[in-house]
Structure formats: C-alpha cells, structure tokens
Amino acid sequence: MFPLFRLGVVLPGCLLLVMWTSRDFFGTRLFPYGVPQRITDRPTFGRVDASNDSLRLKHGKLRKIYERRIDHTAPRLLSSPETVFFGPDGTMYTATDQGHLISLTDWKYESNHTITAKTTLVKSLGPGRPLGAKFTSDGSTIYFADALLGLLRLRHPHNPESKVEIVASTVVDTNGQSTPIMLADDLTIGPVSGKIYFTDASTVPPPRNGDMTYDPMYASKVDALKAAPSGRLLEYDPSTDTGEIEYIVRGSPSPAYFDGVDCAWKGVTAATSHCFAANPSSVILAARILLSLPHPVDWMLRTLLITLPKEWLPKTTHYGGITVVDPTTSSYIALIQDPTGEDVRHITGVTVHDNKVFLGSLENNYIGVYDLS
Template sequence: MEMKWRILVGLALVYAALDPFKYSPIAHFPEFQTHFVEDVPWSMLSSFMVDKKSRLQEADVETLKGVWGPESIAFDPQNRGPYTGIADGTIVRWDGPHLGWSLFAFTSPNRSEICNEKRKSALGYVKHEHICGRPLGLRFNKDSGDLYIADAYFGLLVVGPQGGLATPLVNSTYFANDLDIDKNGNVYFTDSSAIYRRKNFIQLVFSMENTGRVLKYDPHTKEVVVLVSNVSFPNGLCLSKDESFFVYTETVAGSIMRYWLKGPKSGTTDIFARLPGYPDNIRVNDKGEFWVAIHGRHNHLAYFLASHPKVRMFLLRLPISARIQYITYIGGKLQGMVAKYSPEGELLELLEDRMGKVVKGVSEVEEKDGKLWMGSVLTNFIALY
C-alpha cells in the first residue's frame, strides 16, 4: 500500500511538472509565477468577529434587480441613482420602480452589437470585456457633476452630467479598478496589476504578484504620479472624511492600507486593518466610518498556500479548473460579508450571509439614507439592507 501511494505521488509530481494536456488553470500563462505573501497569525484571523445571525439574509434583493455585475454604486449631486457599472460595459441609473434602469454612459468607443447580447450570468460577458469595456469604480465630482470612472480596460475616464461616451483621461493602466476624488478635484485610483487583465483576475489571485500601483491624477496639470508601487492586487480606494489620508485594499493580502496625505506621516503608508478574507471596494459614511466589502473568509488551505508558493504552484498545475480552485480558496462557497471600521481602524460591526443564500460576493457597500446598498460583480441585483 505504501508503494502504491509513492507511485501515485510520483505520478502527480511528474504531471504537475509537465502539465502535458494543458488542462490546468495556468496552462496558457507560460510566464506565471507564484509569490510569497506574509500573513498575520491564524489565531488572529480565526478569532475575527462573526455574525452568527447572518443578518444579510434579511436584505432586499428584489427592488433593484435586472442588471448583471453591479460592481460600484454612486449617487449624483442631485441625489439621483444609484448609478452602477455593469457587465455589458455600460453605466446605468436607477430611475425608480416605475421606470427601472436606464442607460447613462459607456466607456468603450468600439462598442458593437456583441456588447448588447444578453447573457445568462455576469461571467458570460467576460470574453468581450476588452471590446465592450468593464466600468468598475464610480465617483461623482460633487461640484461639477461629472462622473469619473475606473474601467478595467480603458483606464480612468470622465463623463459629463448628460452621460454618453466617456472621455479618456489616463490610459496607461493595465487593470484600473477603483478611485476617489478630493475637494480640489484630484483623482486617486488603483491599477491592480501590470501583468494580468481583469478577465484573468483569478490568475492574479493565484499568483499573488505585486505589480499593482496606486496613482494620483491632477485634472489641472493632467499629470499622473505613482504614489505607491509593488502592491499585491490593490483594489478599493477611499479618502477619509477630512482627507488627511486615504485607504486602499490589498485583496490577496487581506489588508486595508492607509496612505497619509497630511501631517508628519505625509507620503507614508501603514496598515489600517487586517481582514479574514479578500477585500474589494471600501467606502466612507457621513460619520467618517469605513464600510468594506469582503469576498468570504480565508480557510486553512488558503492561509497555508499564501506563505507556500511552491505548493501553490504544484496544485495549480493539476487538471483542476480555475473555478474549483478559486471556490476552494474562499472556503468552498460564495458568502456575503461586509465590515465597518472606525476612522482609526477599529472594527465596529460585521454583517454576513454565512451560507450565501441571499447576498454573496459583495464588491461594494454604500451607506445612504439609513440603508446599506450592496453591489456584486456576480449577481444581477443591488441588495438593500
């Protein structure tokens, strides 16, 4: 029996080394490499707050349905909305229960009929994202009413209050993801990777490479400055209420980082919070507190693989689909999870749908009018809680 196990392990090692049939998730990425990510002690992650009542299962997912992959949520200066960027490459606006969703803007100058074809899921649109665009982060300039957009393929763009085709501002990004705007009109935004496009985000998660950046765009001089480089999957970004700093999420590291804009620490970065899962967008409320969307919890396997890149590479060379491996990373199922932090980085509240029965894969949570508005790149609704 022991000899049989040795033979099986040996065959697996040979298969992983050669990947002869090219069935692995990284078969078509010849330059793929795995990287080490330092994590906090497991005891810290396993003791993280739990919402035992799974309160997100009480969310309303019927009112704002009908659009696939509403990643980000924004309201204009006239309080209309929400506006959201969806999987077909357009930005739509909610005009109330009688009118429903209406087309507001789009990011790609190359849109064709293929972009308007209806799909059965948000993932069905991924194949043509590079043609149709994929608007992710959205923010309104409250003074001008202009909507600024981080599109995964077309970079940083802006569109006026009347909507239509957005105007490119910065197209030197490879995976623009999220943004925020200060009182002077400066735009801070993330570029998640210099190697992987959004359609290959799963390979980016598996790799844990650190070519991501956080940048600043000055609309007056048109200058773009890199503020932070060598970041592992920088994702959501949000200014503090007093604009003394901004926070950004590092998805694969499970961290919220803080970049100081004012004071003695200006120009430096420190850890704002460590999370038990994969954070996405982050938004501030009227009290200056931060809501962060989290894609499920780490399990023991994901925790172990983060610090063992060679083992991770071995598993990725096996003929197990990217989808199955990714689901394994996030605990075997998609969950719903959002957390609220104080301006100082103290955890204040956690809301979950631990089984993912109603809310799952939350990409952003916006607090407005006493409600939480939650988007997801995977669902066909914005959830209300």
C-alpha cells in the same frame, strides 16, 4: 533493449534541452503573468463565525433592489452592478457588465425585503468593464475605473452627443518605466482638491467569459497563486494641463487584493466616522491548505495551479461581508456578514449614502441595501 533504453533516455533529454534553450518561449506561454514567488511571511486568516449572520434578511436591516421589468422579452439592464453611485440630485446610477451606465428611479417597496426600481439606459460606455464610478462635485462629469481601459471620463452624461474619454491607461513607475493601468476597480474624488484617487488591483487582464462578459475575479486568483504584490493606489490631478498620475500606495507583501471601500465622515455625512470595506469571499479551503504547506511543496503546487485553465481553478465560496472600521483610530468595529451567502453574497462594491450602505457585486442581478440606523 539497449537501443530502446537509449531512446528512452535520449528523447526526454532532448525535450528538456529544447525546453531549456527555448525557456523564454515556454515561460511566456505557461506563465504569461510571471512565476509564483516564495511566501516568506505567511498570512493568517480567521474562521467564519457562523453565528454572526447580521447581514441576513431575517434581521430586517437588509433589502434588495431589483429591476422592475415590464417587457420580459427585453434584455435585463441591471446585470452585475458592481458599484452604486449617486448624482447631485440623489439619483442612483450603476455600471453593468454589459458596459452600460443605467439609472434606477421610481422605487417601489414590494415587501419588507424587496424594492423594485425603474431602470433606464443613460449611456452605452463601449468596450470595457466599468467598475467604480463617481460624479464630480458639480455633477457635470463622471469618472470611471475600468478593468480593461484604465481611468475614464464622461462629461455631461445625459447629453446624447457626449463621448467616453480615456483619461489614463498607463502610469510611469518609480523606475521610470511606463506600466499599464490594469484592472482599475474603484475610485473616489477629493471633495476639496477635486483629485481622483483610484486603485488598480492587478497586472492580470480579466479574461472573457462564455457570454462575452469579463471575469475580473480571475486576476485575484492568479495574484494569490503568485503571492506577488500588485495593488496600487494612484492619483490623477485634472487641474493640470495634461493631468498627472502619481503613486500613493503600493501593494503589501501579502497577496492582497484591493476591493470596494467607502466612508461616512463625521460632520459631513454621519455623526461618526466609519469606513465600510467589501469582503467578496471567505478564504477557501484550498488556499488554507496551500498556505499550511512548507516550501518548496507549496511553490510547486502553486506553479502547477497557475498553468491551469481558469475554469479549473477553485471557485470562491458563497459568502457576503462588510468590515466596519474607524478611520480616525484605525480600529476594527464590526463584521456584518451572511456567512453562507444565502441572502447576499460576493459583495465587491460598497457605497455609503443616506445612512445606508449600498452593496454591489460582480455576480448578482440586484443591489443590496443595508440600513445603518
């Protein structure tokens, strides 16, 4: 029995010694994106108000744009349109999870809630997952925020010979270190300066799904478990010889995740200035429980969860929302939501155009249209 007892003590001890001496090896495999940090300032979240269902179809302000399919044997083009953007002639475009740039034209109002549109493949953008995109003011170039590749550019998109360019894939941080632009997810272009302002949301690259598309939302779960700031707002100036990337805003101390936002400006596109921010999901119960636990219990649970396969992590809730704020006073105006995601959910991109808010998503096969009038 004594040898067995010694064996039961020595073997685990040897295993711990090996793991300790090889901690860099195990650490990089168990925690490739870093270990969770202690949460010192715990965020609080409001509860979902089920009585506020202003984004439901029954109120008559929401419509959905679907692909008009003639040949049902052909692959669907309108697949997970994350962000909508418009050309100088008013044509609607979007980029899909297949890396395609498509246009949507010839709208037909099939019912009070349903619009169909002709979809046309404009350009295959190659490997990557394009998210936010905008035309330059002269309409000759599209800039893309790509979750894998960084900031991209496509000149003369309707020219068959045009090629996608990688404008920037790294940025030099304040410590002089070159860091990758990871999970670039939205952008806008200064109407006067022509500068490109874009966000990268995370240091975690999106993994592949079983259908070979990418899962950008996995990064938000890892960042939430790490409780580490990661979002950055960056600026690219195309007027310089080589282009310059600069930091504008870094992530806040809370585990926040930058997502889609667009604004209507007084005297330019609207009578008053309002900004609309996408709310992909309400805070799930698991997150509320973790945030309510004391340290180090919450830290140990987050450390355990972060090592799990992505398929085992908690799923986001069925919810769709748009937060409306006044940018001139930084004041909250309203929350437009579908509290159960029954009609529209997982909104990750918003675009204001023609007194409407166009709603993109990483999951849906349609584009939502909310009428602001």
